[in-house]
Amino acid sequence: MTPAYVDSHLRIKHQCRRAEIHRPPQGCPSGCTCGPRPPAERPVLKYFAVLPNYGQAAGRKQGGSREVVGYLQFVIDFWENLPNVVIFSQDDRTQLRPAPWGNLDILRPQLREWKKLWGPDRPLSRRSCMCDYLRENSYRQGNYYWYKSMSAMQERLMATNLSARSRTVTWPRAATFAASRFQIRAQPLWAFEQIHRVATVERACGSVGTLTWAHSMERLWLELFDERVPKAFRPASPGDRGLGACFGATCNLNQWAMDFRGNLERIEASIREAKAAGCTFRTGPELEVTGYSCEDSFLEADTLAHAWESLAALLASDLTDGILCDIGMPVMHRNVSYNCRVVLLNRRVVGVRPKVCLANDGNYREMRYFTPWFIDPTSPGYGALEQYYLPRIVRELTGQRTVPIGIFAALDTALAFETCEALFPSGRAIPAGGVYLYANQKGCDGGRLYFDGCAMAWVNGECVAQGSPFEGVQYPTDPVQTQYPNKVGSQFEGLDEVEVVVATVSLSDVRAFRASFIARSSQAASAASIPRVEVDFALTLPYADQLCSAPSRPSPPRLHSAMEEIALGPSGWLWDYLRRSGQRGYFLPLSGGADSSSTAALVAIMCQRVVEELGAGSERSRSRVLADVRRVTKRADYTPPDWRDLCGKVLVTCYMASEFSGAETRARAALLAEQIGCLHTSISIDGMRSAARSRMVMAYFMAQLMPWATDGDETTAGGSLLVLGSANVDEALRGYYTKYDCSAADLNPIGGVNKRDLKAFLEWAGRERGIGVLARVADAPPSAELTGAEGAQLDEEDMGMSYDELAALGYCRKVERCGPLSTFLKLRDRWADGRALTPSIRARGAAAPVTFDEQVAQKVKDFYFYHAINRHKMTTLTPSYHAESYSPDDNRFDLRPFLQNARFDEQFKAIDEAVAAAKAARGES
Template identity: 60%
Template sequence: MDFKGNLERVKASIKDAKAQGCTFRTGPELEITGYGCEDHFLENDTFLHAWSSMAELLRTDLTDGILCDIGMPVMHRNVPYNCRVWVVNRSIVGIRPKIFLANDGNYREMRWFTPWHIDPSNPGFGELEEYFLPREIAEITGTAKVPFGIFAVSTKDTCLATETCEELFTPDAPHIKLALDGVEIIANGSGSHHQLRKLDKRIDLVRGATSKSGGVYLYANVKGCDGGRLYFDGCCMVWSNGKLLAQGTQFGMLDEIEVVVATVNLNDVRSMRSNFIARSYQASSTPTVHRIEVDFSLGHPDPLSISESQPIEPKIEGPMEEIAYGPSAWLWDYLRRSGQRGYFLPLSGGADSSSTAALVGIMCQRVYRELTEGTERSKALVLADIRKVTRRPFYTPPSWQDLCGKIFVTCYMASEHSGSETRSRAENLAKQIGANHTSIAIRPITDAIVKVFQQCQFESDRIDKSKVRADATWNASGTEDIALQNIQARSRMVMAYFMAQLMPWATDKAMKGEAGPGWGSLLVLGSANVDEALRGYYTKYDCSAADVNPIGGINKRDLKAFLLWAAKERGIGELERVANAVPTAELRPDKIEGGKKVEEQSDEKDMGMSYDELGDLGHLRKVEKCGPLTTFLKLRQLWSHKTADWTGPQDNDKAITPSIRVKEQPKTFDEKVAQKVKDFYFYNAINRHKMTTLTPSYHAENYSPDDNRFDLRPFLFPATFEAQFEAIDEVVKACKKD
């Protein structure tokens, strides 16, 4: 919805392309409005402002001498379409609507747009219709109407067409018929978000689009945080005959405009196609797409004076680099665009909050590196953003740690059960990344709340904190236990928001007394991982309730590996110590026997399953669309390598909620798998209400439980799964007989 900013970026990209000698330019999907407008696309104003932006572009000479393919929404006969508008020499050539809309996972395009209808009985792309241009556009171009539909643009020396994002991913992609019909250059304006281990799929699809049938393919993708949980990772590409000629950066977070340029030899395309006899046979009978002729040439007038681009190998970042670069870029984009003063994080010294802190540190490293090593344009942009965020009009950071200290505050919020080990890890980590660190004790808050409750005219005096999980047999009331853990966690959330508002005022001594709008507030960072969110293993409205969460879509397995990677590759050594520690909430006393500690609170023991097991369960539920029975059947095979003494659910019936309590602990392999499946689905069901309030998180895993965008299930449904669990039991019985 940043119409002015988007228009300036479109203009700058065309200007850069022309400066490098380009005669054709394609841009990302819906670049005029931004891809992530969501229900703003239901507003007619959005379409009106889009045309106003196009009018401003057409009034300039930017499109003189260059054919441009621009993404914007268009209303045709009162129907909204996601379109590509072709422009050259201040005129509109035609408007091409999207045929296949993205309508799964994170995408809801059919909520806002209508797919362009193609008659299935017609083997081609259908007839072109007339689109009557808005009066303002008609006055500029001198044309009242233009073609609307699926077409190719015929210049004096070649033929071009386009497809849009999702169309590349479909089995019967438009580029197949277009290539067979002689279209030599195909452009794709895309809005594809980053997800761990996903880029290779895009590369394979684009490679395949040109390797079978020849041709040139230009892939232009959105770059940056587009106003939500997704980070669009760019990585624009130019391919020819199955070979990569140019590739843009995947996580270039600081320069808003990137133009990827290649020089191609169309004779190579013609040679490959003409010598592929089977392709020629198919092409001779393929349906014809409508051509729109344009009095324009793309080819260089003196081909011998230029050098064509040579093939290169695709660059694909590893998963750890993706975790480091994607969320850190998202954090910087979110911070500089939100107008807030920085970030605040309750830093416990555990793996999750330490991962979040590390990402902020890496963000500062990347910002500082761009400031010292970037292009002149990106240096100016970064410095302006730094001064805007820090509220320091003359500040230039001498190091990335100094920048971190200006925009990042961490706090160790100690409960009465917190240990010196976690406190030490939090302090050392904050020192290594330069964060402004402090610590507080939350016991006075929790004690006060318990005292207030004891004033109620009930049997509230039974609450005895000394008995909760403190005696040798751990026989304290489960109700008291959970209540006392929850109030500690929620107290941290309250303090986090209080401190986020006051810490800039308390720490920026140099700014006190200066005129201006004040010191601003910090955004509170959450640090709940995707597995715990899926299991519901967190307190609703505890310190996982925050403004944004950069690790909310990353599983625990990857987070631990990331900590070890960042310790080595990013010089944050304390992270190795964090990675090797046992995950614990530190909300209960340790188990004491004979005056000695024999067991500390463990997240995995509390949950009755390991983080690796949670990852498998979450993947089967969301990605493979499995119900409880199919999950059990698949896990019997997936976990078949586990040994006979593999740990099942906890060996005390308090660990199993009464609704799914079993008469005796599972002993056989099948019984253990069955019980873990039941526990997982049960706890997911009873905790679905928590997922409706999850902090907006960076989307990285395709089994995210994010209720608001990605996992659209009801938050109230039967948690006992009677028919499903009975079916599992029948299979277990049959296995015993065998």
């Protein structure tokens, strides 16, 4: 964010007329003589008379060196104490009286908007008020010895450069801009270019004069701020005083695997926001350049090549000027692929840090694509920095050949990078103190996973800043935490693809915290030194800014409830999938039961969040979301008036009735469709019910047909709907569904949630999201309605086990990693509260179990038997949102053979022996 707001003149050339903008009601300090004066009475600062000046035009001196260097001089002289915002403007545009080239009625509202962006005025002091006292004692020619050499600088520069440069800058129509003091410090070359543009509009400047003073300004600026030029002068440094305060930025980015252009744009946006907030350090998510879920594409050389092309685009721009940027991407070193952090600063690569601990369990297979970084401490070369040879595209751009691999040491602190798995065992790090900036992806990047965002900043074990988890509503920022209201992002971060979280942290607090633990200090003093990559850059703020930049205050981490996670995660996953797939919407077979109603509710919540974003999101996010809505609906001028209207455009539901369908489920389905506003229809499938897989065929047929049948406009008709499935975890574990029938779909947002949690979600959504019929759905007994009269078939009786029992069995099997015997032993203890177990459908009559132990044993045997004979169904189950650790997803999370011995001879024998032993111990025959 670069503000372009203009106000009536900061009056750098004149006496302290700017006090009209910055002076609080109580006025200037005692002794100040800078009261408001008419333009004709404003004396010019004395030092302007001695500045070098070249060229004459129409009998008067050029505005160039006399005025433009004054702008620059103001920045230099007040470097340690700049105002909140410095407004540079060409004088002819900002006269107090009306002028043909300036409209004060336009400029004044811009000032009000500027104050909203940059916060309250700073208190006035002798140093922050440009009054007579300051002008005579601090701001005069005699205090700056290098004034006298400026003419020589100009002459040398003119002799070597002027003949080769026809023009230094372009000529904009409106020569005005504003910048925060943090922007000026972090991006001095950018500020210099803007000052160029302000100055070159001066009407009195001739072409020769323009080139002359432009080069003198450039030389002076490089002399002060460019690392490659020997320094004749630098602004005074306050040394190590203060709290060591610095602004650090972390972010949530909604990346997409292999979307190099889109990923780069989101990275660039996050860096811009971090710089606009005055940050000197920015960190981003793991593998943010490529996206995390590229899977086997990480094994392709093209993926690494395109990643370096994206990084080269960052280096070719000015985005890394004045800010240390930590970028996540894959890197190949010595023909070995690593998951790396690449650190950039001032358009150069500072170094590379590979990931040490790779995530390789659950959904993660990083060791399939990458190798963990390891250096043997006993090797002869241990202690020396290893060099990485940069690819040609970066060598040609930066002139660098190699960069070191390691951790980094700036001028005022050390930086290390922990990625994913290295962060998890964090308990040992909390007593040691430190600053942790945690970045994460957000949203669906192309697979079953949904990244929950929630970027955070922690200092000495306390959370001081937090982003929005699950792309939910951002919690309000503490208004006294910082003087900049936008410091941790907007108050609403719903579906924004870029969320930047900024924290003001005190490095002095960290050092004091660590030094207070003598045991830690003793270990640190005796520890072997680790080679560091030296970075000539300071993260801390200038001393004057530390005095007015309080560290961010600790607050407890804010987390969503389980029901909010079910609402926000799958609904965001559905939105990302829909807008990126290019399809028209969703088609859902709506039976009126808990599962399909939960899926419909998630689509409704998706629509609610989209409309909320259009009303309360950032300007950038509103524009992007509206473009996505119009692309999905194929309506170039469509803006949804409410969420139900949008739901009617993107969701079609159908009640597929058979002779066994009940009036109650039909009524619930129709009422739910009415309450969420979707297009609903009802058909009878009795004529084709005897044919296998009829529901799947009908669902896909209607998904292709409905966009044409419901849209009378041929220009917007067409496309296809994505078919939504509604099979839950318990049905998948038990195999209680038909392969390639109602379970077959494109997506299943509830496939990682069990029935018990879905029922709680329906009650919550009916209460919190204004869909009252969901409570009625939650109270209804689950029924597939495939046989018998209405209400005659109940799922739990049909399966021979309740959904609560299935949840407990599945938890033991997956989360606690139990086999049949261990499952029996655990549940025998947990179910010993006298609860009645659902009768088995495999052991009836005389074979029915009698004692409690026998009932539990039979339940465990039934579960593993049905799971084994139906395991083949999991190989074709619809891709589902990964929600819980008890998920049976066959794709990656729960890998089992699909041909199993369902008799489990030895396992079940061990259970029988345990039952007999328990009976004998009780003295039973």
